Amino acid sequence: MPDEPGLTVDSEPADVSAGTAGSGGTALDAVAEELYGVLPDEFVAERDAAAARARESGERELAKAIGRLRRPTRAAWLANLLARHRREQLDGLLGLATGLADAQRTLDGAALRRLSSTRHQLVAAMAREAGRLAMEAGDPAAESVLRDLQGILEAALARPDIAAQVRSGRLTRTVSYTGFGPDADPDARPVPAPRADAPPLRAVRVDAEPAGAEHADRERAQQERAQQETAQRERAERERRERALAEAEAEEEAAREQQQAAEDARDAALEERDAARDRVAELTAELEAARDRDRAAAAAAREADATAKAAARAAGAAAARTTRARARLDED
Known part of the structure; x- marks a missing residue:
């Protein structure tokens, strides 16, 4: 109102888009200075793009402030x-x-x-x-x-x-x-308009108002009524516009709040997604390292098994030689 x-x-x-205090205010001033120089039909798209850039840069408060700029x-x-x-x-x-x-x-x-x-x-x-x-x-x-x-x-x-x-x-x-x-x-007195010097008027006896005075009064009354009616119409129209403005402002404010809530929810979801992706990357790296260790351990186990089997064969051959030597000794 x-x-x-x-x-x-x-x-x-x-x-009137003045910046807020601090560095964010300077950034907002710069964005506003640019936005209010574009064509009205391009304003919303340019504003939303600027807000998106600020959001992508991690400046969420600046993005919100840009989003509140009015076309x-x-x-x-x-x-x-x-x-x-x-x-x-x-x-x-x-x-x-x-x-x-x-x-x-x-x-x-x-x-x-x-x-x-x-x-x-x-x-x-x-x-x-x-x-x-x-x-x-x-x-x-x-x-x-x-x-x-x-x-x-x-x-x-x-x-x-x-x-x-x-x-x-x-x-x-x-x-x-x-x-x-x-x-x-309230203490002022009207300043008279300058008038040219006029010759002195002769005394004239006036016995009654001029013949056209009554008609002039009626015309003035009609003009005053017409002016009052016009003023009433203008007031009614102004009140209608004010009501329409109040309704439009309420609708816009509700839409802005919904937009802000949706953007906040989106930002939260994006942050959660990024955190999940980071965790997946960490787990994937750990899994790959574990697989590398498993492969190395498997190779070491195979090598140790082959070594053990070779040692067993060598031990068997040595035992056989010992048996033969003992048998020869007994023959003597």
């Missing part, structure tokens, strides 16, 4: 193009915010009208420039997307936090501001 009246969010919430809406992508390729012009536009805020707070109508005219001109020009950049990038922007971009730039002029997100070049959401800028200073 929007955190201030007048600010509506037409797409997923911003997660930018097309209007947010256009704002990112301006932040990346038209930084000076963008800073010039956002620099109007201070003057607009001062004019609003002091009720300086002339300054507010002058700055508002400049703001509208610059916002329109920046939107056209973003359209040219999108065309050069190979992803032309529709008129509705350019209007959404103008809403983002208007919101950035009204809200410093939105301006910071736009300047980051990593905006992910489409925002629009329907308020009238900062609150006026």
Whole structure:
């Protein structure tokens, strides 16, 4: 839900992808900087590939952080193009915010009208420039997307936090501001618009209101009712969009949690498989060594058996010779 009246969010919430602390933050910043420069339709595939590379490198926390990066809406992508390729012009536009805020707070109508005219001109020009950049990038922007971009730039002029997100070049959401800028200073007095000197008016007796006053009052009343009805319709539409956003966010969050759980289970299974394979390799090596020892022992046993048989034959032959010698001795 929007955190201030007048600010509506037409797409997923911003997660301006700043890195976390430490070396992982630096790595995440580098990945985010690259991802938010690709076309919106290529973002998810590039993000998943980057997360897979981090996971394969053993950086599971970095992989999870990359997986949480949000794809930018097309209007947010256009704002990112301006932040990346038209930084000076963008800073010039956002620099109007201070003057607009001062004019609003002091009720300086002339300054507010002058700055508002400049703001509208610059916002329109920046939107056209973003359209040219999108065309050069190979992803032309529709008129509705350019209007959404103008809403983002208007919101950035009204809200410093939105301006910071736009300047980051990593905006992910489409925002629009329907308020009238900062609150006026309660002690301020309207600054009268400069008027040319006019000749003194002659005293005129007014006995009744002009004939057209009643008709003008009716027209003003009708205009006020029409404006109120329009405002009610806009509020109803904004509330409908906010409900749709909340539902989409809940669905996405549930899907992200399921994805994370599945990835964790996969990582655990892969680790268990690798451990099992390592154990198989160890046992295979032990088995091969045992087989080598068995073969060596079998060869030694065969050799010892042959030696024993040869010794037995030699002993038998010696016994035979002894018997013959004894027999000859007895004959004498």
